[in-house]
């Protein structure tokens with residue numbers, strides 16, 4: 001093929017929205033695209049305080065927290081050679097991407113963890129536009145807490161920014177929660193803290209946005225901006241408010257929703273939300289991003305300064321994001337029902353559960369570091385919880401019989417939230433991670449259209465590590 005005909009061929013494909021035909025695993029110049037997992041430092045505390053030793057992702061140069069933003073268009077391919085420069089084995093999970101099973105990074109289920117000095121080639125297509133993230137999926141309670149998380153943004157094929165009613169620009173906001181000592185170092189030696197794991201998990205004392213303490217962002221008066229918000233904390237649920245800005249929710253976990261006004265956004269670990277904010281037309285005051293950290297405490301995580309020339313808006317109603325058109329339709333009439341009972345933890349515990357094939361009482365479980373169970377099995381990584389035929393709709397009634405909320409994440413699929421406590425959900429949101437309150441039952445359903453072994457687990461990573469995980473098989 002001549003270079004001219006190749007170029008016209010590629011251009012033709014791009015016009016159809018298909019991924020350009022680039023050689024796998026390589027840049028145009030033939031070099032490998034690398035994602036290093038490495039040690040680094042970060043200024044998590046305000047300037048003038050000591051930097052923090054972190055574990056971080058890097059593409060070029062030093063590792064950063066959050067990791068470098070990976071950005072592709074829907075339908076395009078991400079190829080990265082993971083290079084493990086950490087003192088522990090690791091693996092990368094591409095959270096929310098409906099991905100080939102072998103690329104899911106769910107060590108040890110879908111790949112062996114990559115040892116120190118080892119590599120793994122990730123190569124996958126991102127079918128759906130939206131806000132996603134990538135993070136360690138090996139010893140993730142420790143490795144994510146040390147900083148191994150970064151944004152993965154999948155852009156719409158057709159641009160939305162700049163259209164009437166849409167935003168004119170966007171910001172990615174990665175929210176995190178760090179447990180630091182007074183000298184700025186990460187609190188060590190409590191990675192297997194069972195007391196925390198049996199409660200709400202490892203709670204930090206330092207909030208960051210994009211790895212910074214209380215960063216400032218500038219908005220022009222009347223400006224309309226899309227905020228891609230990602231909660232990468234291991235365990236902290238963040239009720240977020242933006243007083244002074246008019247906020248409209250446009251996507252959850254990457255999936256577009258009919259635009260709806262928002263006062264408080266409850267963002268559980270691993271969840272994402274795309275919010276369109278309108279800066280006030282006249283005010284030039286500063287406004288803050290506030291996280292409710294419980295017991296009446298409101299912590300300011302970031303500021304927005306309204307400054308500069310006012311923007312002329314091109315429409316009042318917020319323009320919806322383009323719909324995905326990539327998800328199969330649920331067939332609830334013939335669905336396979338798979339109840340999921342979550343129990344354990346402080347205050348309630350459980351009578352007994354099976355751990356590593358052995359039935360034991362709660363005291364015995366906790367002596368093995370287990371505090372939670374799915375359907376009576378703690379840390380159920382041996383046998384699958386269930387199997388589903390390819391293309392079958394799976395309906396799960398997920399019951400939380402514990403005293404704590406849990407954010408349940410299904411790998412490889414996005415599900416529809418059908419009901420909460422038997423009341424039909426008015427929004428029928430499509431998500432990959434859903435927060436289920438204490439004593440709440442949430443009904444979800446998805447089409448098992450992605451073959452392979454898929455994890456389902458609590459994304460409070462302390463809960464996951466102490467029992468709240470299992471997997472299912474699609475074939």
Ligand SMILES: [Cu+2]
Nearest residue numbers: 406458460463
């Ligand atoms: Cu949980």
